[in-house]
Amino acid sequence: MESSLPLILDRAAGLPLHLQLAEQFRAAIRDGRLQAGHRLPSTRDLAKDLSVSRSVAQAAYDQLHAEGWIEGRPGAGTFVTDVVPLQPAVRRSPAPRPDPTADLLTLRPGIPYIGPTPDPGWRRAWREVSAQSPPRGYDDAAGLPVLREALAEHVGRVRGIACGPENLLITNGTVHGLRLLLAVAMQPGERIAIEDPGYLNAVVAARDHWLEIVDVPVDEDGLRVGALTDDVPAAYVTPSHQYPLGGRLPVARRNELIRWARRTGAMLIEDDYDSEFRYDVAPLPALAQLDLDRVVHLGTLSKTLSPSLRLGWLVASDTMIDRLATFRAESGDWPGWPMQAALLAMLRDGYLDQAVRRGRRLYADRRIHTCSVLAPYGQVIGQDAGLHITLLLPEYVDDRQVTADALAAGVVIAPLSEYRRSTPGPPGLVIGYATPSTEDLHTALGLLTEVLDRHSPLRGSTEATPAQRK
Template sequence: MGHGETALPVTLDRDSGVPLAVQLADALREAASGGHLRGGDRLPSTRALAASLGVSRTVTSAAYEQLHAEGWIVGRHGSGTYVTTSPPAPVSRRPVVMGPDHVSSPDLVALLPGMPWAEGIDRAAWRRAWRAAADTPPSAVAERAGLVAYRAAIAEHLLRHRGLDVAPNSVLATAGTTAAVVELAAALLRPGDLVAVEEPGYQRAVEAFRRAGVRVVPVEVDSEGLRPDTIPDGVRVVYCSPAHQYPLGGRLSAARRVELVDRARTDGFLVVEDDYDGELRYDVAPLPLLAALAPDVVVHLGTTSKILTPTLGVGWMVAPPGVTAAVLAYREDAGTRASPAGQQVFVELARHGDLGRHLRRLRRELSERRSGLVTALREADVPVLGDDAGAHLVVPLESADEERRRLALARERGLLLDGLARHFAGIPTSAGIAVGYAGCSRETLQDVLGVLVDVLRLTRR
């Protein structure tokens, strides 16, 4: 590399069927969109990069030409090639597995994290809840905070299943976790504010913050969850999933919970607690919420999309009074609210005990599925990460190349799996496969178990 040139995070797989020029263009595009390369960074010449990577200059020239056509880079006469500040048509070609609500092929069995056991919802109870919800008279008033009955049902749910004692008027209905993050960013943050997020973590929340003009800084995660000691100074919000870290599956240890709360109070930031599947623990009782430990500095978010179905389109928020008031003011200005129909159906499911019965069946079903899956993988000497909880587990791999290879092989054999790469806000620092086990039937999971084990236990070529 010449003076002033940026080191490039590029690894080329010569065994891949993807042309080297395409691989190189993809890697540079990903580095620019992920923040490793920034506007104004100088790139090495095609000749220097070819020598560094051990490829022909034809490969590097073709990659640069493609990126120049897309607007990612620009050549300056007599000076070199530079990353542009704002590409006119940013197109990400990161080789990722699409999320559970973008499953494109009916021929693939989707074993993806984030998918609920919607098949297990009792159809008679479902129909009864919708009929009862339809009997509710139409309202001429927009309930910005949510229906009174829904907020009361959520307060009861939180007390019964998560050990959080809150008054119904402290609960806000939301349109789900991502929508709640959008509201929090708009109501509380200003462009340029700093928000810390788990790395790897929930990228929809990351994108919601970024679209609000907020600066996102990744914070390291290990087997005990987020590391509070690595949170930088000056953050306004820390976003985390302490009960079941997404996607690695660990839980935030008791010592780190105390450390995180102490730092929040000392440094004056809010902790946003994403409790996306906190009800789903199989080894011990569901872990206490951060909101119960520190209601003054914690915003608690929950959703019905993981314990029931995304069809309802509702979730909830419990926050300090100042945060609640700011969100309600934003909703009034923006004219937004959560779906009243979804709220009413949830109320009816809770009122007749169907919600509680479903959660008991859900925990039993997913516990058995997880146990069978973990047993089969470990018998094949496949390592497994994550607590005995939730609806997915993670199989660690040695490299990003290995991750891509397993994902491609899984597709060839009829499985849609998820790689860790897409869960990083920046350059991925670890590799693995996230396997969901809730979105298909138990029979289907059993049918494909042998194929799944074969894909995940293959030795690296």
């Protein structure tokens, strides 16, 4: 066994080697890097590891033994004793604080249902990964070529985007892809149009890259394309299910958006985060299907499998993929081989398709239930797709207060006002119905309606309260 401590011996120093060694062990025990019960390497291994004679290692251990720092256990080896450190361990982090929302029912949007036991398809993929040795060197910075091939087939089949592996880059999810793209394709100080209300992480990413954000209003169909001006070199959009209002951008507006990008030379960033889920409505073409030269398309596993996988993909022109991959090769920032290999197995075995089919069935009923429970309190919108709906509330309701009261009642929701920037609009709640079990969803909605009852004396009305009308 090698020593896991970085032990450094200085032959030029006046101090004998065994004393240098003993002091480094002492320091490591004192500051908590070596803990009680930790097994130390044998004197033979230690000596070999440090290229010193065994007598040096032995003398260091004898010294530590005499001082009570370590003890020998016959037949087992040498261990750190349970000594009281002379000073508090400085490196140890405090015990993790319990997550205050862990016991709450969450209706925050964005997280799929994940059952208590892993599926056979999931287990099969990881078994397959664990049976392989890792690759010998660095992988392709754009992603494993076989995986990009399989994903090109996948996005062609499910999103209608005609592309090959040269158009694909594997990411750690949408936000990772977006940040990479902004770093490579945009200059600080440039302007970017973002939907308002819109996805907060996209706004933060743009700010972090010193971009100037242009707020573009949204209606029940999604981005108001007519509000885009010609001096904006990029626009971030969620056409399949506008986040958070839930509109599905109609074909005519998609065409208008593409025409705008072609005319102005702008780059369109299509965040396709939950397009796998739609209910009783026909699919709409991805923007990337209409023009891969102008559109960069971001896909993710966060809504279909789990956000904790941190996996997604970016589809773009081959020249854009080359630029992104070159940047990544220099930064070393791409998903690890085991994750990519597991995704490959899941795609090949049909596990991803199966998870999407199952999700659609499960969420379809929950969506209907959620809409019917909440309809009396305002206007439910965005219910045709995705994993969340938005409840528009009467003007007099304070959505942040409703959110705070719901939290006190044990339910986590998101206020619509959290997503608004400069474009005014009614208050509301963004309600995800995918995360809890069906039973918990029913309980959570029951608790939420009790809170809403207290805030909505005129249930179902979008008028002002009598007090406000005065």
